Amino acid sequence: MERLRYFDHAATTATKEEVVKEMLPYFTLNFGNASSVYSIGRKSKKAVENARDKVAHAIGAGSKEIYFTSCGSESDNLAIKGVAYANIEKGNHIITTKIEHPAVLHTCQNLEKQGFNVTYLNVDSEGLISLRELEEAITDKTILISVMFANNEIGTLQPIKEIGEIAKRHKVYFHTDAVQAVGNVRIDVNNLNIDLLSMSAHKFYGPKGMGALYVRQGVNFDKIQDGGHQERNKRAGTENVAGIVGMGKAIELVYENFDEYNKKLTDLRDYYISQVEQRIPYIKLNGHRAKRLPGNANISFRFVEGEALLLNLDMKGICASSGSACTSGSLDPSHVLIAIGLSKEIAYSSLRTTFGTDNTKEDIDFLVNALVEVVERLRNMSPEYKEFINNNK
């Protein structure tokens, strides 16, 4: 087995050593409950508030606007259900998109069963929503717009500032699932007119099982979990002090080195895309070429099964992700790739590679060399490919 080459940073990242180091004392020596009054409890409380300051600072928010949760999915649930339940008197209409993460899509589908109406906006072939369509979808019953900041599969970045302006003009709350964007994009919630924003620590070199939701001061939202008074009565449950400390450290580190990190990922991504385009025929880049996450490349390799590609790459120690949801036990093609207009066949042939801090140019060369070999081998086994070649002679 070759050394591991990890190109799946959109799925998760390794927790940084420095982050783990900061977390460790909160499992053992400083194990106190942050709600307890004695000194080790107060110490935990102080660590939680210090981390809250860091998370708030990273997105230009106030500390009182940050609520810690157990993950990005929980943040999405709390944002959408929280706003829906609290504002039912005002209206029951929510606007979102067809390319959201399941944490948003399934939350909205669940609300539909409870009597809410949801509009799922289309996206164009590059994964962008239409601002005109968004504005036309707003009615006097609309209480929430939820549009993801950056797509986890194709990397497309939505026009967040413009969406925020439309929401503000119509006095509708604007939530964004920014789980892929935090750490990869500079974010200022005030400049962008964002009312609620979800993030998850394990996508930016923090621990798994740790999320946060930003909620602008004054936004009317309900808790969705009953219990104690933690998180200013909005999220019951003893604070995950070590996790919170880790999230604070991770977000601080990623924005401290932002320019360098951003340039590194952009260079690796562009190098990868240009190498694949030069060396492998019959491929297609999915998502917007420029308006995309710095570390994301999603490419369809015609006449190749994404799953077969993944298995062959795995044998070379390469970790990537495919365009279908096979890994989750379903055979459906990705709803995102279908929404941008790909056929099922092309959707199945796509490979998502997402780069991160430990990747090098040499890693990309290794990846591209592997792809050249594996794609050719798999294509030579494909009857459709043979027929295509014969017809195009």
Ligand SMILES: *Cc1c(COP(=O)(O)O)cnc(C)c1O
């Ligand atoms: C990973 C991800 C989530 C879910 O975050 P978890 O912390 O794994 O629950 C939600 N939205 C997007 C866009 C993601 O990429």
